[in-house]
Amino acid sequence: MRTALVSYNIVAELESLTLRKVPQVDKTFTPKQMAKKLRVSTTTLRRYESLDLVPDVPRTASNRRTYTSLHVQAFLALRSLIKGFDVPTAYKVMSLLKKGRVEQALWAINLQQYNIQVEKQRIEEIMGLIHQTDFSMYRNIRVTEELKIGEVAAIAGVNPSAIRHWEKEGLLRAKRNQENRYRVFTSQELKKIIVLSSLRKTVFFIDSMKQLLEALETHDLTTIERSFKAALQKLNEQLEKQMKGVSEMMRYIQCSNME
Numbered sequence: 001m002r003t004a005l006v007s008y009n010i011v012a013e014l015e016s017l018t019l020r021k022v023p024q025v026d027k028t029f030t031p032k033q034m035a036k037k038l039r040v041s042t043t044t045l046r047r048y049e050s051l052d053l054v055p056d057v058p059r060t061a062s063n064r065r066t067y068t069s070l071h072v073q074a075f076l077a078l079r080s081l082i083k084g085f086d087v088p089t090a091y092k093v094m095s096l097l098k099k100g101r102v103e104q105a106l107w108a109i110n111l112q113q114y115n116i117q118v119e120k121q122r123i124e125e126i127m128g129l130i131h132q133t134d135f136s137m138y139r140n141i142r143v144t145e146e147l148k149i150g151e152v153a154a155i156a157g158v159n160p161s162a163i164r165h166w167e168k169e170g171l172l173r174a175k176r177n178q179e180n181r182y183r184v185f186t187s188q189e190l191k192k193i194i195v196l197s198s199l200r201k202t203v204f205f206i207d208s209m210k211q212l213l214e215a216l217e218t219h220d221l222t223t224i225e226r227s228f229k230a231a232l233q234k235l236n237e238q239l240e241k242q243m244k245g246v247s248e249m250m251r252y253i254q255c256s257n258m259e
Helices: 004-020 030-040 042-050 067-083 087-098 103-132 149-156 159-170 185-201 206-218 223-256
Strands: none
Touching: 030 042, 030 067, 067 087, 067 223, 087 103, 087 223, 103 149, 103 185, 103 223, 149 159, 149 185, 159 185, 185 206, 185 223, 206 223
């Protein structure tokens, strides 16, 4: 049901792109009016301008900055992209659009949406792993009961520094090899690392992570599945925000083409 709702919202948002009228290009706004319209400060507007993220702002005969409807849409697109993606991506896309590099901007957005798709697939893959009783192989790699930190890092796709951090936070427990005293990780700890690497963007609190890993140790599948479903829900919400950002961006491109 939720997936269907997400799909409907995305379609509705994109349909609204064609239904909404293009703003009148002859209407102008003062900095104060623009700030009130966007619910930001005039300082924020000037910062966006100084970073070359919006069209150049003309000045009146009295040397006052004045904005057009094109600027309104540029600011709306920028603010919406920040919510759906991240600040670096939003800034990069808006900078490219100002330079007229529309295709490059669209491909930059496409890459970010590919990344969220990969993250979704990874979470779904780990959900299957949790139910797996035989963990002697993972992605065609043999799993043993004494894996070095570099090995578990490579298997899980994370940096060794992240594993050391999780150890310090009490999320992982390495043991010592009896012969050389090197720190090694069991298959159970590897499974924890894989789970941590998958949910680190959606489960922010250490205590929540500890509860999740305790559930993993006790095979509390209900608690584990609840956490993964929450992670997928977060991705669904992020995708909706991204599509809204794309919608506003396309309206900005449309307005720019009419100038």
